[in-house]
Amino acid sequence: METAHLAELGVVAVAVTWVDNSGVTRVKSVPLAGLGTPVGASPVFDVFLLQDTIIDGRFVGGPVGDLRLHADPQRLTALAAQPGWAWAPADRHHQDGRPYALDQRLAAKRMVERLADAGLAAQAGFEIEWAVGRGGTDDFVPAATGPGYSHARQVELSDYCADVIRALGTQGVRVLQFHPEYATSQFEVSTAAEDPVAAADTAVLTRETIRAVTARHGLRASFSPKVTTTGVGNGGHLHLSLWRDGRNLFTRGDGPLGLTPEAAAFTAGVLEHLPALTAIGSPSVASYLRLVPSHWAAPFAAWGLENRETALRLVSGANANLEIKSFDLSANPYLVVAATIAAGLAGGSELPAPLDVDPAGLAGVPRLPSSLTEAADALEHDQALNDALGRELVATIVDVRRGEVALFADSTPEEVVAVTRWQH
Ligand code: GLU
Ligand code: MG
Numbered sequence: 001m002e003t004a005h006l007a008e009l010g011v012v013a014v015a016v017t018w019v020d021n022s023g024v025t026r027v028k029s030v031p032l033a034g035l036g037t038p039v040g041a042s043p044v045f046d047v048f049l050l051q052d053t054i055i056d057g058r059f060v061g062g063p064v065g066d067l068r069l070h071a072d073p074q075r076l077t078a079l080a081a082q083p084g085w086a087w088a089p090a091d092r093h094h095q096d097g098r099p100y101a102l103d104q105r106l107a108a109k110r111m112v113e114r115l116a117d118a119g120l121a122a123q124a125g126f127e128i129e130w131a132v133g134r135g136g137t138d139d140f141v142p143a144a145t146g147p148g149y150s151h152a153r154q155v156e157l158s159d160y161c162a163d164v165i166r167a168l169g170t171q172g173v174r175v176l177q178f179h180p181e182y183a184t185s186q187f188e189v190s191t192a193a194e195d196p197v198a199a200a201d202t203a204v205l206t207r208e209t210i211r212a213v214t215a216r217h218g219l220r221a222s223f224s225p226k227v228t229t230t231g232v233g234n235g236g237h238l239h240l241s242l243w244r245d246g247r248n249l250f251t252r253g254d255g256p257l258g259l260t261p262e263a264a265a266f267t268a269g270v271l272e273h274l275p276a277l278t279a280i281g282s283p284s285v286a287s288y289l290r291l292v293p294s295h296w297a298a299p300f301a302a303w304g305l306e307n308r309e310t311a312l313r314l315v316s317g318a319n320a321n322l323e324i325k326s327f328d329l330s331a332n333p334y335l336v337v338a339a340t341i342a343a344g345l346a347g348g349s350e351l352p353a354p355l356d357v358d359p360a361g362l363a364g365v366p367r368l369p370s371s372l373t374e375a376a377d378a379l380e381h382d383q384a385l386n387d388a389l390g391r392e393l394v395a396t397i398v399d400v401r402r403g404e405v406a407l408f409a410d411s412t413p414e415e416v417v418a419v420t421r422w423q424h
Pocket of ligand 2: 129181235
């Protein structure tokens with residue numbers, strides 16, 4: 001959107017955002033007229049934990065240094081639920097303009113370029129789940145009580161739900177579907193597939209829009225993997241399809257379940273690297289309270305056609321794609337798309353047979369890491385992801401994961417859930 005048009009809409013300032021390694025969207029804002037000038041930001045944000053403790057990373061940390069946020073004019077959007085405000089996502093560069101090696105959005109761009117070098121493209125989209133609580137308290141007091149998927153719940157918060165959909169639409173976010181989800185006072189919105197970096201941007205915009213609409217209704221939105229210690233959590237499932245010459249490689253192939261050999265190899269790569277990817281897509285201590293069997297969180301390292309308990313669900317049909325169901329919204333969406341593409345491109349050993357039953361009843365189906373420590377160790381030692389994303393970025397992500405493990409070392413699940421609930 002042109003800045004002149006934004007001024008006519010009453011926009012006075014632009015929120016320039018990036019997402020840190022702990023999954024928190026951080027912001028520096030500039031008056032509309034100042035948008036063309038890069039904005040200063042310290043690299044120390046790369047070692048922030050979810051509740052703002054700053055750790056000493058192996059490669060990043062300390063008070064010295066400064067970067068520049070380059071707002072992406074392509075995504076400049078007037079914020080429907082925040083009159084006076086526009087938003088733009090940023091890449092982070094050095095002061096002399098060189099790209100910053102640890103920037104997550106630039107990492108996602110690099111992986112999309114690698115796809116292009118191989119003659120490939122990807123389409124991606126995130127499902128956003130959140131629970132709506134009453135305002136004025138840090139406890140979770142459900143704002144709606146109707147059953148999961150019930151129209152009754154949507155009626156309870158009718159104006160709110162319409163405002164969410166309206167705000168997203170006004171901002172150019174293409175909503176595919178909206179529904180009350182399974183957990184108490186939980187809702188979900190899914191958005192149309194797009195280029196992976198755009199999909200990550202849209203995930204940020206969608207979440208921040210939901211947050212703002214929710215606040216305008218005097219309510220609070222929790223995107224935490226686990227809003228309360230009992231029940232089903234919030235997922236942040238990634239959908240990804242692979243394309244060559246305008247053809248979706250996840251359908252009408254002669255491999256298993258109609259995959260083309262290239263999509264099968266990509267899926268094998270994602271499957272093989274799932275333990276390491278878990279440190280990216282399920283990145284908080286609370287993630288492991290969610291990632292248990294029979295909670296719709298798909299904690300098994302397996303794949304299957306429309307199987308909702310395997311981490312990888314092949315969604316069939318004309319829009320066939322791979323859904324990674326184990327990921328949640330404490331993840332940085334740029335790291336999620338970057339690491340998933342890197343894993344897919346790295347490939348793996350032969351794709352095992354798809355599963356058409358709940359793995360919970362089967363012996364021998366590997367579980368995903370069951371703790372953040374286990375996942376962080378897998379990421380640290382995943383050579384392909386280190387090579388693709390860069391050792392400094394991977395080590396810094398691992399440092400942040402271990403920092404959050406230490407932060408919660410003596411905490412009960414109740415305490416983990418309470419600290420995490422409103423952070424993302
Ligand atoms: N809320 C579930 C999760 O934690 C997902 C429910 C579903 O959409 O299948 O991922
Ligand atoms: Mg859902």
